[in-house]
Amino acid sequence: MLALGIESSCDETSIALLDGDIDSSLSFYDQINNFKSLGSIVASQIQIHAKYGGVIPEIGARQHSEQIHWLFLQVLNQATKQNAEQINQTHLDFLKKLDYIFVTNQPGLISGLRVGMEFAKTLQFFIHKKTGNFVEIDHVNHLNGHLISCFYQNTEQKLSDNQVFPHLHLLVSGGNTRLILLESPNKIQIVGKTLDDAAGECFDKCGRMLGFPYPGGIYLAKTAQIKEGNPANLPIGMNNNKSLDFSFSGLKTAVRYYLQGIDIPDFGFEKALKKGEVKQLQQSSPPCHSEWSEESHNYTRHPAKINFIKNTAISIQTVIIKQLINKFEQGIKTYNPKSIGISGGVSANALLRQKVEQLGIKNTFITPFELTGDNAIMIILAGITGHLKK
Numbered sequence: 001m002l003a004l005g006i007e008s009s010c011d012e013t014s015i016a017l018l019d020g021d022i023d024s025s026l027s028f029y030d031q032i033n034n035f036k037s038l039g040s041i042v043a044s045q046i047q048i049h050a051k052y053g054g055v056i057p058e059i060g061a062r063q064h065s066e067q068i069h070w071l072f073l074q075v076l077n078q079a080t081k082q083n084a085e086q087i088n089q090t091h092l093d094f095l096k097k098l099d100y101i102f103v104t105n106q107p108g109l110i111s112g113l114r115v116g117m118e119f120a121k122t123l124q125f126f127i128h129k130k131t132g133n134f135v136e137i138d139h140v141n142h143l144n145g146h147l148i149s150c151f152y153q154n155t156e157q158k159l160s161d162n163q164v165f166p167h168l169h170l171l172v173s174g175g176n177t178r179l180i181l182l183e184s185p186n187k188i189q190i191v192g193k194t195l196d197d198a199a200g201e202c203f204d205k206c207g208r209m210l211g212f213p214y215p216g217g218i219y220l221a222k223t224a225q226i227k228e229g230n231p232a233n234l235p236i237g238m239n240n241n242k243s244l245d246f247s248f249s250g251l252k253t254a255v256r257y258y259l260q261g262i263d264i265p266d267f268g269f270e271k272a273l274k275k276g277e278v279k280q281l282q283q284s285s286p287p288c289h290s291e292w293s294e295e296s297h298n299y300t301r302h303p304a305k306i307n308f309i310k311n312t313a314i315s316i317q318t319v320i321i322k323q324l325i326n327k328f329e330q331g332i333k334t335y336n337p338k339s340i341g342i343s344g345g346v347s348a349n350a351l352l353r354q355k356v357e358q359l360g361i362k363n364t365f366i367t368p369f370e371l372t373g374d375n376a377i378m379i380i381l382a383g384i385t386g387h388l389k390k
């Protein structure tokens with residue numbers, strides 16, 4: 001099966017092409033890993049939206065429509081290069097063999113989603129006219145894409161369905177935090193979800209309060225690295241509570257009040273950090289005197305501020321990850337899964353990845369780093385999963 005994936009739900013445009021066979025004699029894990037990437041590309045809009053401190057849907061949609069054709073061509077170029085032994089194979093030869101177009105249709109920013117879906121339909125029309133091949137279009141839920149991406153491990157390891165299911169999954173993205181039970185690949189049950197903000201949203205908003213550029217969560221995490229603190233002043237949401245739901249808005253408010261009461265030279269609530277300060281905060285340790293250059297000296301004028309932001313970032317990250325791990329552990333006790341997994345943008349977080357590994361579940365699927373953000377490979381994987389025997 002040759003499948004094209006299209007993702008345009010938020011601030012990344014992505015196209016991918018996977019090739020493989022659905023073989024119902026194989027387990028789910030083996031079938032998914034049967035598919036190989038012939039081409040894949042992700043174009044991020046972060047730099048464009050950073051100017052505004054958040055995603056502007058209309059600007060995002062325009063970017064998707066400017067990028068999508070060019071990205072499609074790049075992926076076809078990658079695919080033809082990979083198949084170099086079949087000389088003289090044109091892009092059209094490839095499209096003649098295309099079986100499916102999997103495109104994200106929800107959830108996301110509607111103007112962005114429309115670009116992807118219209119592109120899929122136009123492509124279907126074009127391929128049919130040019131080659132006679134009528135390619136089927138399948139709509140894919142973006143969150144299912146994140147979820148399935150954890151199983152795409154690019155290893156030789158074989159795993160039977162009994163070793164994988166039931167699977168308990170922590171999906172942590174910019175807009176969603178969910179605990180999901182998979183009895184089988186297509187039997188999805190949400191057993192916990194956030195009652196207010198998502199973990200990624202909380203990371204981003206706290207990062208912004210500290211003065212980091214958009215998306216604040218990534219800068220906050222890079223500053224905290226894998227260090228842990230013991231913050232008595234910040235609440236762990238839904239602590240001592242039997243529910244498997246999450247809540248991050250209390251933490252966000254506590255961080256706001258805490259930061260508004262701080263009096264440290266040059267530090268201000270949501271006061272934008274200078275470029276050099278951001279760079280300095282991401283170094284494992286601030287430069288010592290002998291390393292000071294003219295440039296670094298410029299941004300080391302306020303060591304108390306730098307130390308304060310570093311420690312606060314560590315505290316905030318610690319509390320967010322604690323809540324995620326507490327609820328994941330609680331879910332594991334409740335459902336006794338054969339395997340666990342994490343996915344979504346926040347699953348790129350180094351401390352979270354470490355803590356999930358330390359839960360000690362034999363089959364733990366940590367989404368490959370390059371698939372944690374939005375991408376079209378995961379959309380194809382979820383599309384393929386929908387075609388497997390239920």
Ligand code: KG4
Nearest residue numbers: 173174175200217218221345346349373374
């Ligand atoms: O999955 P994603 O790309 O978007 C959605 O589908 O919603 O997730 C983006 C989110 C942002 O909130 C971003 O700050 C967060 O993932 N993120 C991180 C890290 N990398 C990305 N949060 C914490 N630590 C990270 N290393």
